[in-house]
Amino acid sequence: MGNIKDLRDFLSALKDAGQLAEIEREVDPVHEIGSVIATLEKERGPAALFRRVKGHTVPVAGGLLSDYAKIAVALECGQSDVTDRMEAVLDHPIAPREVKNAVCQEVVLTGDEVDLGKIPIPVHAPGDGGAFITAGVTVGRDIETGMQNLSFQRMHIKGPRKMGIMINEWRHLRDFLKKAEKKGQALPIAVAIGVDPVVMMAAGFRYDGDEAEIAGGLRGTALERVTCITSDIMVPAWSEYIIEGEILPGVREEEGPLAEFTGHYGLLWKSPVVEVKAVTHRRDPIWQTLNGGSFEHINLGNVLPREPLLRRHTRYVSKNVKAVHIPPYGSGFLALVQLEKSNEGEPKNVALAAMTAYVNIKNVIVVDSDVDIYNPAEVLWAVNNRVNPREDVFVIPNSQGHELDPCSDETGVQNKMGIDATLPANRKTLKRAVYPSVDLFRYMSE
Ligand SMILES: Cc1cc2nc3c(=O)[nH]c(=O)nc-3n(C[C@H](O)[C@H](O)[C@H](O)COP(=O)(O)O)c2cc1C
Ligand SMILES: [Mn+2]
Numbered sequence: 001m002g003n004i005k006d007l008r009d010f011l012s013a014l015k016d017a018g019q020l021a022e023i024e025r026e027v028d029p030v031h032e033i034g035s036v037i038a039t040l041e042k043e044r045g046p047a048a049l050f051r052r053v054k055g056h057t058v059p060v061a062g063g064l065l066s067d068y069a070k071i072a073v074a075l076e077c078g079q080s081d082v083t084d085r086m087e088a089v090l091d092h093p094i095a096p097r098e099v100k101n102a103v104c105q106e107v108v109l110t111g112d113e114v115d116l117g118k119i120p121i122p123v124h125a126p127g128d129g130g131a132f133i134t135a136g137v138t139v140g141r142d143i144e145t146g147m148q149n150l151s152f153q154r155m156h157i158k159g160p161r162k163m164g165i166m167i168n169e170w171r172h173l174r175d176f177l178k179k180a181e182k183k184g185q186a187l188p189i190a191v192a193i194g195v196d197p198v199v200m201m202a203a204g205f206r207y208d209g210d211e212a213e214i215a216g217g218l219r220g221t222a223l224e225r226v227t228c229i230t231s232d233i234m235v236p237a238w239s240e241y242i243i244e245g246e247i248l249p250g251v252r253e254e255e256g257p258l259a260e261f262t263g264h265y266g267l268l269w270k271s272p273v274v275e276v277k278a279v280t281h282r283r284d285p286i287w288q289t290l291n292g293g294s295f296e297h298i299n300l301g302n303v304l305p306r307e308p309l310l311r312r313h314t315r316y317v318s319k320n321v322k323a324v325h326i327p328p329y330g331s332g333f334l335a336l337v338q339l340e341k342s343n344e345g346e347p348k349n350v351a352l353a354a355m356t357a358y359v360n361i362k363n364v365i366v367v368d369s370d371v372d373i374y375n376p377a378e379v380l381w382a383v384n385n386r387v388n389p390r391e392d393v394f395v396i397p398n399s400q401g402h403e404l405d406p407c408s409d410e411t412g413v414q415n416k417m418g419i420d421a422t423l424p425a426n427r428k429t430l431k432r433a434v435y436p437s438v439d440l441f442r443y444m445s446e
Contacts, residue, residue, distance in 0.1 A: 002076050002219045006103075006238035007194040007286060010074060011049060011061060017073045019046045026052040029060070029131070034124030037063040037291050049286075056120035062135075062289045065197060066296040071304070074197035075218065085218065086201075087308035093209065094216030094223075102226035102237035103282045104192075110229065110278040115160040119241070119279075124291050125259035129268070131157040132258055134297075135290045136191040136243070137203040138165075139235050140173045143180050143187070148234060149173060150203040150211035152301065154292065155191065155243075156255045161276040164255030165247060166269055169403055169412050170206075170359055177247055177272065186246035188231035189274065194240025194288040199223065205305040206358070212236075230277040240285045244278040259293035261301065262331050262404050295328040302332025306358045310335055313357035314350050318342075321350060325373045326361070333362040333405060336373040344425050348394065351418030359412065360402045365419045370432050382421040392420040 004010050014020040021040070027033050027050050040048055040063050047064040065071055072079040121131040133155040140149045149172040156164035167174045173189075180187040192199065202214035215223045215236075225234040230244045255271035290296045303326045314321045314337055323338040335354040341347055347366040354364040365379060368386075372378040387393065394417070401414040408414035423430060 002221065004074070004076065004196055004198075004219070005224075006196050007061065007240055007288060010064065010197050011047075011286075013073050013076075014047050014064065014070060017069070019070050019073060020049060021046045022049045022051060024051055026054055028054045029056065029120045029122040031123060031126060033060060033062060033122045033289065034128075034291055037066075037124075037289075038294065041066040041291070041294055041296065053120040056118075058120050058285055058287050060120050060122065060287045060289055061194070062122075063291070063294070063296060064288065065200065065290075065299055066294065067299070071299065074201070082304070083307050083311070086304050087311060089214055089217035090308060092217045093213035094219075094221065096210070096212040096216055096225050096234070097222035098234065099224045099226055099237050102224070104235065104237055104239040104242050105226060105229065105280045106283045107285075108229055108278065108280045114276055114279050116157050116163070116243075116276065116279075117160055120287050121157055122289050124289070125265075125293060127257060127265045128259060128292075129156065129255075129257045132292070133157070133163070133191060133193065133243075133289075134258075134292055135200070135288045136193045137195060137199055137236075138173060139190045139192060139233050140176050141188065141233055142172075142176050143183075143185065148210045148212065149176070150199065150215070152200075152203050154258060155274065156258070156271075158253075158273075163243075163245070163274040163276065164253060164271045165274050166255055166271045170400075180247070181249045184249055186249055186275075188228075188233055188244075188246050190228050190231070190233045190235045190245070191243040192236050192239040192241070193243070194286050195236050196223075196238060199236050200300055201304055204300045204302075228278075229280060239282075240288065241279065241281045243276055244280070245274040245276040247272050247274055259291065260404055261293060261297045262406060263293055264406055266404060298328040298332050302326055302360060303328055306332070306360070310337075310354055310357040310361070313353045317353040318346055318350050320346065322369050323373055324354070327374075327376065329376065330363070332360045333401070335361045335364045336379060337364065337366045338369055338371065338373050339366050339422065340369045341422050347420040347422050348418060351394075351420065352396075355396065355399070355416045355418065359400050360405075361416075362401050362405065362407075362414065363417045363419070365421050368422045371421075379421075383419060386421045386423045387419055388424070391424075394418050
């Protein structure tokens with residue numbers, strides 16, 4: 001059972017680990033917060049807690065899960081145990097638990113009392129189309145089965161009580177909205193901001209049950225939930241903020257652009273619209289944010305929840321798979337597989353399996369076990385030394401990917417590429433040149 005139950009516990013754990021910069025200098029929520037978070041991530045620096053935000057009294061936390069050092073703090077484990085923890089939870093979910101009173105409802109604002117403009121929601125990147133909620137976990141409910149769902153949907157602030165919501169292909173929330181719209185009904189949702197980081201990690205999973213069970217499994221204890229004020233949706237009780245609202249049936253309006261996980265600005269999308277019914281929050285709340293075009297986004301959406309699936313899928317096809325990795329620099333479109341191949345066809349079969357482990361995976365590179373998949377230079381070395389393009393590169397045309405991939409059509413249809421970067425069997429006698437490493441200290445010191 002873990003010690004972290006909410007954002008505040010996580011912030012103090014980050015502080016104890018030397019992974020939190022508490023910034024007293026006043027910062028502008030327009031562009032400056034986003035730039036500081038981006039610079040910290042580039043420099044592999046700590047997470048940020050901005051105590052003084054221009055025009056606001058509420059502090060803003062950002063960049064909390066930008067690398068594995070912080071992710072390990074969130075999971076209360078070592079960095080090398082992260083992938084195993086993410087895989088183990090698939091077999092050990094823990095059901096959530098209902099509570100009657102919750103800190104996330106210490107302050108309740110409804111109707112005209114609600115003004116999203118009073119919350120320090122940043123405009124992150126220079127080309128963003130406005131203020132966006134980026135670290136909010138959407139809680140949805142299937143109106144037919146009653147099952148709840150956690151996912152990330154960024155929200156574009158459009159008025160005191162109005163937000164645009166982007167819902168991509170392959171999303172459970174999209175299925176829920178389709179069902180509601182068929183009946184001409186609005187779809188109640190809630191957005192939880194400033195949560196135990198395992199709730200954010202759970203929201204990144206594609207899981208056939210309620211992802212609250214994943215959050216519980218990751219923390220080793222049931223997630224406590226409370227019922228919303230304006231609907232029967234159950235939200236994480238220890239959240240800093242809850243925004244309650246409804247997705248209006250049949251309404252689509254322009255939303256965006258936002259710096260995206262692809263490293264490009266997205267286009268303007270015709271997206272659904274949320275009418276906000278209530279905002280509830282803790283006393284002295286903290287707002288949490290993240291940059292759309294960041295490794296933090298890719299870690300949450302593509303690395304943590306997808307590596308376990310990639311490992312399972314590829315190992316199902318071959319027991320000779322040694323390790324898998326979805327590097328954040330590949331935007332979640334690249335999968336790397338380390339294989340001790342037993343025959344010449346195996347790398348391609350394994351690559352095909354990797355492509356279907358999750359829709360986003362577009363390019364797969366399979367390397368031998370002497371290549372370190374965590375080192376991009378090693379992977380590129382293998383591609384340049386062990387790939388004969390006509391033999392080793394293959395393309396699957398017109399398959400399902402992600403619609404934000406700059407190479408796909410608007411429904412995400414694109415081509416996938418597999419690269420067998422293993423040494424061909426007829427060159428097996430070629431040995432990799434490895435110079436022994438020495439302890440330099442023995443040579444440099446007097
Ligand atoms: C930071 C972040 C932002 C995201 N933004 C969106 C978004 O705006 N719209 C969307 O549909 N998916 C977005 N995603 C991806 C989904 O939240 C993610 O694929 C999730 O697993 C979907 O859950 P589901 O399988 O229950 O539908 C985002 C993911 C992350 C990590
Ligand atoms: Mn789901």
